[in-house]
């Protein structure tokens with residue numbers, strides 16, 4: 001049987017559409033398009049299929065996560081400002097029942113106190129923070145690793 005490519009959905013929350021122009025000293029100079037190109041190149045090398053979604057609207061992110069259930073194999077999510085406030089995005093991630101990696105360009109733990117709280121950190125497999133745009137490529141590698149481990153577990157190792 002031909003092994004199909006793992007499908008990974010990247011979800012980006014509010015204000016990440018203006019990366020590059022937005023506080024470059026915190027988030028770096030890369031645009032979201034630049035980052036997506038690097039992720040797509042890495043995905044091609046890894047034999048993975050990637051899809052990207054960005055929205056400034058909480059409900060649209062919830063809708064996209066709901067559709068992801070059964071449609072993709074894993075999720076990389078940067079909920080951006082909603083990381084610290086959104087029970088709805090957390091609940092949608094739980095509903096997905098998919099391996100997920102939480103990602104931040106900056107390291108929220110080193111910033112204002114309100115950023116130290118993540119409402120999704122305990123419903124994801126792991127977190128990558130503070131590595132800038134390259135964190136997205138690392139997150140792709142991380143989620144593919146988790147999926148490979150899961151496959152091995154299923155096969156009984």
Ligand code: DQA
Nearest residue numbers: 078080081104105106108115
């Ligand atoms: C962010 C960190 C959040 O605190 C912030 O609201 C963002 C971006 C990051 O990628 O570092 O919008 O998620």
